[in-house]
Amino acid sequence: MRDTCGVRRVLVTGAGGYLGLNLLPRLVATGWTVRALGPHRPTTEHALPVGVEWVTGSVLDEEILSEAMAGCDAVVHLAARITLRRSDPVAWRLNTRGPALVAAEARRRSIRLVHCSSVHALDCSRGGVITEDAPLSGAGRPLYDRSKAVGQRAVLAQVAKGLDAVICLPTGIIGPIDHRGSRVNGSSSPPQEALGRRWWPEASTGWMCGTSPPASRSPSTGAERAGPTC
Template sequence: MKRVLVTGGGGHLGLNLLPRLAAAGWQVRAMGPHPPGSDAAPPVGVEWVTGSVLDSRQLHEAMEDCDAVVHLAARVTLWRRDPAAWQLNTRGPALVAAEARRRGIRMVHCSSIHALDCSAGGVITETTPLAGAGRPLYDRSKAVGQRAVLAEAARGLDAVICLPTGIIGPVDHGSRVNSLILAAARGRRTATLAGGFDWVDVRDVAAGIAVALDWGRSGRSYLLSGIRAQLVTVMSLGAVLAGRPPLRLALPLEWARPLAPLGEAVGSRLGTDVFTPATLGALADNPAVSSRRAREELGLLPRPLAMTVRDLLNSAGIETVA
């Protein structure tokens, strides 16, 4: 039986991917910086390795006897400065890709739509240029990490790159948009920002990565997208499915933009990055995304947004209406 290492295995996407890979016949080894808690334990039969992808020795040992590696380890950030996120998102892919190339094994790298320049206009595809100097820190960090994988691919690495859009859905571990949906479902009537994004179910991303591991074409990138919707619409779905009235107040982005620097300054004291220039920028981009390649080559079939939100609520113990 083939063995695969999954870095970042204790995260939202990782915990959805591990059982899918095990069901597909892989021996799964998961790696993360901390042992998972009881509420986020890996499935039975999955081997856990505590370590960092930024530690070359730990990475070398974790990849021993593996036939493939799926690199998920990353840190989402909306701050202007975040040295830890920059290091993990840029250096991590480079080290994993180099080790995989030396071992002669396949690598599936989970990048992000944010690695692409979503302000370029038109429909975003795999050929859209990578994010450049004018984009937020997170976008630039994911672009640099993707370039590192591509550089190793040019040296012979068997690499496939997956670029999911905005990941939501069960099981919740405190991600930003999931938290906003759950807050609306619990009756919090807070104002939100206008603007939207492309939202994809975490289980559909896990399925796309699992298929890419077996069938993705070496050297190819695949956008894993879902449904494009306003943020207030997604939050309202949570409220309505919980039997509450929809949200009706969305602050126009042009009103909020002058306040964003202040929002970052206040947020840094409160430990929240949900109202920063990067947040506004992502919602203002509101990209139209084509997942045609993933649909044709990986069989990607995104589920309805209402199904994703309903299952998220149920996973959090919130009863939904029929």
């Protein structure tokens, strides 16, 4: 549904995160009226672009989600939690239930959904060239991989019922706004350096990015680290 002036309005979930903070100004620059949803409003250091409407809340709150999506032409679903833990109920619920709720509400309102999944949703264990036709991650894959796969299946289930959706499966994402100094991006690293980072095996979880092998750590600690999205 468009407003009386014909302006396009988009809801961005997870808008206070790394990808969201980089996307918001691009949407504004291209003429979208933006409504941003997230649990925490960005700090003054990473202020919202002028004109962006902020809604504090979670995509797991169905009432807040419905109200936030009202009057929108599209929704970009970014809300997710990257984790390297073997057990992370918060990440599992957000990455699986979140896409299901957003997709169902978008279909109910007959608006387009752009869902940010991950290459980790695909089963990369077979090696070789990975395409979108690869099977989704299943048993035996890390928790994050499986959670993104379940979330993607939830979106596809709504597509089968008529939802207009685009699913993106990014690898490593590099952008200028990085308030946490992620390993992949590196707030002080030029793009060419970040692109040249190498892969190293990580004992408990598979593969990680870095310019040199990380220090060894006990796989039994389950300590969470900011992991790469690639």
